[in-house]
Amino acid sequence: GDSVTQMEGPVTLSEEAFLTINCTYTATGYPSLFWYVQYPGEGLQLLLKATKADDKGSNKGFEATYRKETTSFHLEKGSVQVSDSAVYFCALSDGGGGADGLTFGKGTHLIIQP
Amino acid sequence: DVKVTQSSRYLVKRTGEKVFLECVQDMDHENMFWYRQDPGLGLRLIYFSYDVKMKEKGDIPEGYSVSREKKERFSLILESASTNQTSMYLCASSRDTYGYTFGSGTRLTVV
Numbered sequence: 774g775d776s777v778t779q780m781e782g783p784v785t786l787s788e789e790a791f792l793t794i795n796c797t798y799t800a801t802g803y804p805s806l807f808w809y810v811q812y813p814g815e816g817l818q819l820l821l822k823a824t825k826a827d828d829k830g831s832n833k834g835f836e837a838t839y840r841k842e843t844t845s846f847h848l849e850k851g852s853v854q855v856s857d858s859a860v861y862f863c864a865l866s867d868g869g870g871g872a873d874g875l876t877f878g879k880g881t882h883l884i885i886q887p
Numbered sequence: 888d889v890k891v892t893q894s895s896r897y898l899v900k901r902t903g904e905k906v907f908l909e910c911v912q913d914m915d916h917e918n919m920f921w922y923r924q925d926p927g928l929g930l931r932l933i934y935f936s937y938d939v940k941m942k943e944k945g946d947i948p949e950g951y952s953v954s955r956e957k958k959e960r961f962s963l964i965l966e967s968a969s970t971n972q973t974s975m976y977l978c979a980s981s982r983d984t985y986g987y988t989f990g991s992g993t994r995l996t997v998v
Contacts, residue, residue: 781927809989816891816977816989817930862929874920874945875987879929 775800779863779878786853787886794848794881796837796863804865806830806839806846807875811860820848820861858885890914891990893978899996906965908993910978917982919961921945921953924975924992936961968997 779796786792798804805824809817821830826841837848846863863878894909912919918937922930922945932945934953942953950972954962961980965972978990 807987809987814991816991817979817987818989819987874922874932874935875930876932877922877930879927 775804775865775867775876777863777865777876777878779861780881781879783882783884785884785886788855789852790885792848792850792853792857792883794861794863794883796846796848796878798844798846798863798865800844800865800867800876802867804867806837807864807866808835808837808846808848809862809864809877811862811880813859817862853883853885855885855887858883891978891980891988893976893990893993895993896991897994897996899998900965900968902969902997904965904968904997906968906995906997908963908965908976908978908995910961910963910980910990911959912961912980912988913959914980914982914988915958916980916988917958918980919955920979920981920987921951921961921963922977922979923947924977930977933963968995970997973997 776799807822808820810820811817821832823830823839829838835850837846860880862880864875891912900906920935921933924930931947936942936955952964976993981987
């Protein structure tokens, strides 16, 4: 079945550091890929997405590129802020128009220190 | 602002009780989902629904059931709550793959 693997953390960085959170996946077909973010006490929010190979999703300074050859979708940000502290989830949807739900990784807890 | 609203943020129930978790969305979405979130396990799909009165089992449906009598409302039912169902429950809705909206979650404790 489908699966998503991501580094679990916690990942602790200083403000303005470069961020990479690795995500790899296993899926049949041609999945769409997502990063969601969960701030403390809240539900998940869509951060960015990519629907086909070589697409780059971007939002709020975060970027991720859909790499079919390495089955990866790593999240990057050039300069993190304290407000980026949250849990980040990589997810995939294996077609089906979204009706079948998303498969999530276990989440990466990111802590940014001033 | 579009919303998915879960009726309770925190809930404490006793073992053996029947528990209802309610979720309402105002976006006219066809698809609705219930996930549970546990440390070290991430999010796991319990049940989903792609239409009124339709339901499909997710990855971990045991001990749960659902009801979708109206398009905007999707209820998760714990028939006889057990301590291993203590968790954060997240409801989501979508029209397609690209527009999942999550509620704020219900943290359920079964004692």
